[in-house]
Amino acid sequence: MTLPQTLWRLRQVKPLGSGGFAEVWLYHDPALDSPVAVKVLSAQWTQAADIRERFLQEARFLRSVDSPHVVSVHDIGETPAGAPYFVMAYADAGSVAELIAQHPQGMPPELVADLVTQAAAGLDALHVRSVIHRDVKPANILLAGGSDGRLRAMVADLGVARALDQHTEVTRQIGTPAYMAPEQFDESLPIDHRADVRSLGAVAWAMFAGRSPAPALTVVSRVPDLGTVSPVPATVSAVIMRALEPRAEDRWPDAGSFAAALTAATEGRAVAVPPPSDAPTMLRAPGPAPSTPMPPPPPQPRPSRRRRNAVLVAAAVAIALVLGGAATWFVSRGGPVEEPANGGETAAGQPVSGAETAAVRFVEALQAGDCEAAGLYMPDLDDPASWDCTDDANGGDGFYFHILEDLDAGGERRVEDLGDGLFRVVWVDQGYVNMQRQEDSLFKVERVVCC
Template sequence: MAAPGAPEPQLGRYRVGDVIGVGSFATVHRAVDERLDDVVVVKVLAENHSLNPEIRERFIAEGRALRRVASPHVVAVHDIGESDRQQPYLVLEHADRGTLAARVATLRADGWAATPADVLAVARGLAAAVEAVHAARLVHRDLSPGNVLLRTSPEGVVEGAGGADAAGTSAVVRPDERLVVADLGMSKDLARSSGLTVAGGTEGFRPPEQDAPGTVDTRADLWAMSALLTWLVEGADLPRALDAALRRSLAGSPARRHPDAAAWLADVERALSPGTTPSPDRTRRPTAVVAAVTAAVLGLGAGAGFTAWLDRPRAAAGSASVAISGPATAIVGEPVTLTADVAGTEHWVWTLPTGAYVTDDDTVRLTASSPGDAEVVLEARAPDGTALTTVHPLQVDAGS
């Protein structure tokens, strides 16, 4: 910001004002487009980094990536330029209502906890943004509360997120606001590469495949979306089906996550539909699980078509663990019962071969319609936050 009485610095036709954000590589200013008489944001690459060709090109690539994405839920880039000191800058849409991180912090200071309307408002805007990013053959790679912004919507314009619906009115994305995703500085262009990328992302919202150099695809963003909603709903009394929906895309293996943002949103909306049961406040006891396992074994009977009854290896962290007990084989048309052997955690999620999920049930009952190989996954989270996963393979035979 200029000293009192001094003219504000100028970048082309943009009169640069207050600093509203400082990152590792760039500084973000509020500015005025003097030609259009409009408030914008100018993001300027730091002078020392402007001399690094790799960082310089990555900064410019962010502007090009934003230009490719057509969505009211992704920050628009208006212009790109270079200062007299050879610092490239981007001119971006101004999100005048701040970040999602700041909004939630303010609400929590007043004792707020997320409602279904809050979750849906964020999820719908986020899914719309991510769908547009993926349609442009990009992976965002850094979805976090600080990179999700809020801006005023034009009067009378329906943005598809925020406002009121059957779930009520959101305090997070208000009726006159639009959620927008920013900062594609780490985005990966899938059309120009194999997906190999360097490590990166915001701690706590970074999928496991981004912890080190490796391959990423669009499912990395789905993990971050679920992590972001998990952060949003902390301390809230919401249906346990929501936890199951979010856990699916928090799977360590991308193959077990939702296939795309639309499927992710459909699960979230289904979990929050009217009549869904809130999460119970209860503690699981290993003795109750053992009793359920015993009942399931006694109920099998002879000639059920099983060739083995297996106790699968546990996935454990400290005193918490998950395992699946059940048959390794089954026959088409004959039911199979699998049992959760869970200790030290309150909630768990089954993922069935159909892609459906079941939360907190001690047993699941499956009937195969065709022969082949399948797997059932049981996931939970230890009290220290460690993800626990076990996979139970099933070989399905046609029978006689």
């Protein structure tokens, strides 16, 4: 999206980054002589009413929280092209993700404790308003430099946050697998603020280890003990591993308690870390996996100069994901539950159904090289999150998603209802993605044929 050189009195400086739904630009406020960040909804989503409302809800959430450790929103508006945007504080020191990349052997304990404490204060400020962030990860903890040299941490990106009384299953599994709590993957388990405590624990683990932890997708799967991957004192490891307990009732009761215990442990003070309780967690018995026969592919698209043929089938996806203990969902809420009739066309660039929105998000994540956002990882690697699913020299696993660079994600599309909850999202003359409905607007990628 090309933003105007001026928004109100703000003057454009440069783009800062983009994601599946929004872009962030650096602007300068000449009246205050200070930089600000402008987050704008991407052009292809401006006509999607629910995505637009979620974007505006993020601004409202951020504005309602009075904490120096939650990124602040100063103003809200709409571009001449009709795209909503909001103006927020600029994080001039990057993010915790960048710090982790700069410290592959782990960050200094006092810095970890300081940043975790600040992030915990921001999360507690959200939780007291009954808002769960649900996507706490290093990239969403922004940093601003202070005159004293100390970094100020600010929790950001509430695009998938939900108030406790507004929680729906539709958005339960949106997040980044390496940092999500197990209950975000299992609709039989309740979600509360302790999901964010678990995610903050994963961030702390990554700060000490210099890399992301492997996803823990069920209440019986565990992240490796921090002491086995980083030379930290046993008490520090115990504090973090309690935050990472699979069951919510076994974690620290709130983010502040976790941060206080971590600070004490890094300072060498005694910390009482209660063992997990013996109370059983009631789980929904898993039913048999649905077996939907794969329909025959449509006629081959017309060839182009840059086109390469490749097929990613559901069985191959299962090989990579079932090893991790659960299927990976690419979830989205994208318009009405009712899908277009078989062969019904949708306007290019304007998703109108849940299956279409999920497919577009999947493709956009792959094209951005964000394998975690696409829900893909290799669990048998020492550092699963470091696996590049877009690299065709990644060990012969068959996931050569570089082909998706040739697909125009904003091109003309149609959605075909194949029956039994299976939908084919076709990029006309390019390829298609099959999406299997799980419930309402919850979808799983089943098959990709592209380029």
